[in-house]
Amino acid sequence: MTTPDATVDDRLASLDLRAKVRLLTGASMFTLHGDETLGLAPLALSDGPTGVRGLVFTGGPTASLFPNATLVASSWSVETAHEVGTLLAEEAQRQRIHVVLGPTINLHRSPLGGRLFEAYSEDPLLTGVLAAAYVRGLQERGTGACLKHLVANEAETDRHTVDSVVDERTLREVYLLPFEIAVADADPWSVMAAYNDVNGVPATEQDDVNNRILKGEWGFEGLLVSDWFATKSAGPAANGGLDLVMPGPDGPWGDALVAAVETGEVTESVVDEHVRRLLLLASRVGALGTHRTWPDDVPEPGSEVRRAQLTRLAAQGMTVLTNNGVLPLDRSARTTLVGRHALDTVDMGGGSAQVNPPHQVCVAEGLRARLGSRLNVVDGVQIRTRPRAADVAFVVDPETGTPGVRLRVRGTSGALLRDDHLDRADSLVGLDDDLPEQAATAVLSARVAAGAVRLGVIGVGSWTLRVDGQEHRVDLEPETADVGEAVLRPPGWSLDLTLAEPAVVVAEVDLSVMPCGRLGLVVEPIPASDEEAIAVAARAAAEAEVAVVVVGLTEEQETEAADKSSLALPGRQDELVSVVAAAAPRTIVVVNAATPVLMPWRDEVDAILWAGIPGQEGGHAVAAALLNEIEPAGRLVTTLPARDGATPAWDVVPTDGVLAYTEGPFIGYRGHAAGLAAAPAFWFGHGLGYGSWEYGDPVTSVQEGVVELRVELTNTGGHDSREVVQVYLDPRQPDQPVRLVGWSAVDVAAGKTVTATVRCEPRMWRTWDVDAHTWRQLSGGDLILARGLGDVRHRLLAPGNDPKTGDTR
Ligand code: BGC
Numbered sequence: 001m002t003t004p005d006a007t008v009d010d011r012l013a014s015l016d017l018r019a020k021v022r023l024l025t026g027a028s029m030f031t032l033h034g035d036e037t038l039g040l041a042p043l044a045l046s047d048g049p050t051g052v053r054g055l056v057f058t059g060g061p062t063a064s065l066f067p068n069a070t071l072v073a074s075s076w077s078v079e080t081a082h083e084v085g086t087l088l089a090e091e092a093q094r095q096r097i098h099v100v101l102g103p104t105i106n107l108h109r110s111p112l113g114g115r116l117f118e119a120y121s122e123d124p125l126l127t128g129v130l131a132a133a134y135v136r137g138l139q140e141r142g143t144g145a146c147l148k149h150l151v152a153n154e155a156e157t158d159r160h161t162v163d164s165v166v167d168e169r170t171l172r173e174v175y176l177l178p179f180e181i182a183v184a185d186a187d188p189w190s191v192m193a194a195y196n197d198v199n200g201v202p203a204t205e206q207d208d209v210n211n212r213i214l215k216g217e218w219g220f221e222g223l224l225v226s227d228w229f230a231t232k233s234a235g236p237a238a239n240g241g242l243d244l245v246m247p248g249p250d251g252p253w254g255d256a257l258v259a260a261v262e263t264g265e266v267t268e269s270v271v272d273e274h275v276r277r278l279l280l281l282a283s284r285v286g287a288l289g290t291h292r293t294w295p296d297d298v299p300e301p302g303s304e305v306r307r308a309q310l311t312r313l314a315a316q317g318m319t320v321l322t323n324n325g326v327l328p329l330d331r332s333a334r335t336t337l338v339g340r341h342a343l344d345t346v347d348m349g350g351g352s353a354q355v356n357p358p359h360q361v362c363v364a365e366g367l368r369a370r371l372g373s374r375l376n377v378v379d380g381v382q383i384r385t386r387p388r389a390a391d392v393a394f395v396v397d398p399e400t401g402t403p404g405v406r407l408r409v410r411g412t413s414g415a416l417l418r419d420d421h422l423d424r425a426d427s428l429v430g431l432d433d434d435l436p437e438q439a440a441t442a443v444l445s446a447r448v449a450a451g452a453v454r455l456g457v458i459g460v461g462s463w464t465l466r467v468d469g470q471e472h473r474v475d476l477e478p479e480t481a482d483v484g485e486a487v488l489r490p491p492g493w494s495l496d497l498t499l500a501e502p503a504v505v506v507a508e509v510d511l512s513v514m515p516c517g518r519l520g521l522v523v524e525p526i527p528a529s530d531e532e533a534i535a536v537a538a539r540a541a542a543e544a545e546v547a548v549v550v551v552g553l554t555e556e557q558e559t560e561a562a563d564k565s566s567l568a569l570p571g572r573q574d575e576l577v578s579v580v581a582a583a584a585p586r587t588i589v590v591v592n593a594a595t596p597v598l599m600p601w602r603d604e605v606d607a608i609l610w611a612g613i614p615g616q617e618g619g620h621a622v623a624a625a626l627l628n629e630i631e632p633a634g635r636l637v638t639t640l641p642a643r644d645g646a647t648p649a650w651d652v653v654p655t656d657g658v659l660a661y662t663e664g665p666f667i668g669y670r671g672h673a674a675g676l677a678a679a680p681a682f683w684f685g686h687g688l689g690y691g692s693w694e695y696g697d698p699v700t701s702v703q704e705g706v707v708e709l710r711v712e713l714t715n716t717g718g719h720d721s722r723e724v725v726q727v728y729l730d731p732r733q734p735d736q737p738v739r740l741v742g743w744s745a746v747d748v749a750a751g752k753t754v755t756a757t758v759r760c761e762p763r764m765w766r767t768w769d770v771d772a773h774t775w776r777q778l779s780g781g782d783l784i785l786a787r788g789l790g791d792v793r794h795r796l797l798a799p800g801n802d803p804k805t806g807d808t809r
Contacts, residue, residue: 379527
């Protein structure tokens with residue numbers, strides 16, 4: 001390994017074993033130990049892929065909430081991914097953060113994976129290329145990136161124990177490839193080892209992946225950090241290539257690693273190597289020796305400039321799935337907007353990707369700003385099954401009289417450990433708040449208005465809820481014994497009642513079952529029944545010229561720590577769409593989800609706009625896309641199956657602890673094309689935008705081993721538009737799936753013709769030889785020029801094909 005800063009080695013030499021080992025476990029949830037004598041500042045790490053949320057899980061500083069990763073990826077644009085990295089670096093600088101824990105570059109294997117929203121796509125090339133651009137955007141501004149999660153971490157069920165069993169060829173050609181591309185092309189300063197095992201060995205102990213491939217073959221010089229609480233051992237993890245255990249200050253290294261060195265299980269040179277990498281990271285982010293300065297002119301998360309950037313980034317990735325001409329939406333039309341997602345637009349997924357945005361613009365607000373009184377808005381059916389912490393609009397801290405909740409936490413000694421005003425209605429207790437002793441009880445209290453109200457609590461423990469002279473008791477058990485899961489998916493309970501007068505709600509919890517976790521207060525208006533909502537929507541749709549129905553998933557499905565069991569929209573949303581489509585003259589559906597859902601009504605409606613999880617400006621972005629203020633020029637980054645189970649990889653539930661990747665390299669469109677699953681509803685790469693395209697005859701050439709394809713395209717539609725020219729390789733060998741090998745995005749004015757050039761990625765012609773443990777070149781095959789494999793425009797022999805022998809290039 002090369003060390004650009006020679007002083008790293010000098011500094012290392014000055015440390016004894018204990019001092020070195022101390023540096024190799026975090027100092028807190030998101031910080032590392034500093035060392036004054038070394039000139040080492042404590043490094044600050046923050047999630048995550050779609051916003052820099054700060055040094056705590058919840059209640060962190062206000063931060064910009066970006067469109068989620070699939071929406072960013074849907075632009076199929078290196079410039080966009082780079083811009084996101086740049087803006088995240090600015091967000092990090094504002095908060096004095098050294099490393100942002102992203103991008104997430106696991107693949108969309110099964111559409112049931114709960115965390116796919118955080119990861120770019122089902123395709124390793126698209127994922128790797130975008131990841132490299134995002135990493136460059138961050139690191140060019142001195143903020144470290146962290147590729148995560150190495151490797152085969154495509155589902156959440158039993159995520160701490162599951163063994164992903166993946167054959168060597170598939171691992172190389174598919175799941176390691178995005179990491180390989182990003183390491184080679186962008187030199188990320190850190191990588192995160194996953195929770196799961198890979199072929200029987202924990203990812204944090206994977207000598208083969210971590211030492212031999214990542215650090216050896218690929219020459220990765222950065223720091224390999226564990227996922228939070230993922231490290232299971234001292235010696236095997238330290239020897240297996242893990243450099244840093246997170247979080248701290250406790251953990252499985254410390255004394256155990258010192259002992260492992262003393263007994264000879266781990267050599268001191270292994271420890272030195274970990275520390276050297278840590279110091280190198282510190283020097284790269286400006287935390288070693290001369291410390292970096294932080295700019296003070298970074299735009300605020302709610303500033304006009306950020307708002308415009310985030311609106312554009314979200315809108316341009318939105319994807320037109322079907323359109324019979326109703327889109328772009330006619331501004332002068334009398335429009336009825338329907339759906340809970342229109343009023344309560346889901347703008348982030350659940351888990352560590354959550355941030356505390358300055359505001360959240362719903363679709364109703366975005367469209368209202370543009371259509372004014374021509375817009376009629378009606379609520380839809382229920383979309384959640386779990387109670388949610390109150391919107392601060394409904395709660396007032398009885399102590400301060402300001403919006404929010406009062407939280408008091410007492411320790412086992414009875415001492416008052418926290419007495420806080422929260423400007424939200426939930427908080428983590430006992431995890432990232434550095435309590436001096438273990439929490440024993442907590443009390444959340446708030447003043448609420450008179451009227452019919454749903455009240456409840458969130459969090460593990462024995463609760464007593466007092467309101468209006470009544471007392472309600474409930475015991476909430478964790479779904480699993482795992483603290484992390486209880487934080488991410490806490491249990492909840494609520495009841496409906498009518499308050500004659502404004503009242504103070506006091507919810508007290510005994511924390512003896514779990515002394516730490518997420519605690520929250522539920523206060524919300526009691527919603528109408530689904531029957532009523534559907535009937536109201538049908539009447540409103542009948543009076544409109546156009547109905548826009550917004551449906552989707554919520555953080556209950558698109559979340560860390562849980563997978564889905566079906567792709568069906570939650571609740572009675574399908575029924576709502578069908579009823580509105582039957583009543584309205586024209587109907588547009590906006591899908592507010594990042595990952596596949598079933599759309600049984602797709603032939604009943606006039607257009608479908610796939611809006612992803614669009615971030616804090618989501619409502620403005622949807623409105624801008626519908627009205628073509630910004631073209632929704634996205635292309636799908638994952639295949640949308642036609643029904644549950646109709647996909648090459650489906651199961652996410654391990655059998656006897658094993659999740660077998662039996663489909664090999666045939667995930668997503670690759671498997672559909674090979675006949676492993678029925679034709680999908682919409683293919684990876686599909687997206688109509690507002691253009692309409694005629695392709696000329698493609699011409700190929702090979703320059704220094706790189707295949708280039710050139711083709712003339714004409715935008716025959718009435719709007720200026722952006723086309724994404726996609727090139728796939730269909731190899732001759734039946735065990736080799738069709739795969740994306742390159743793409744190019746071009747902007748073309750209405751009626752104009754341009755020549756697009758696609759440079760194909762040579763890595764996509766490789767196949768891994770498992771006997772020789774080396775790459776071999778594929779030969780022969782066809783190139784396919786397509787707008788997603790459901791709309792193939794040309795098929796031609798891959799250049800260099802010798803028609804007699806099949807030999808190539
Ligand atoms: C997630 C990581 C995240 C970490 C820190 C873990 O639960 O898997 O992606 O970076 O928490 O929040």
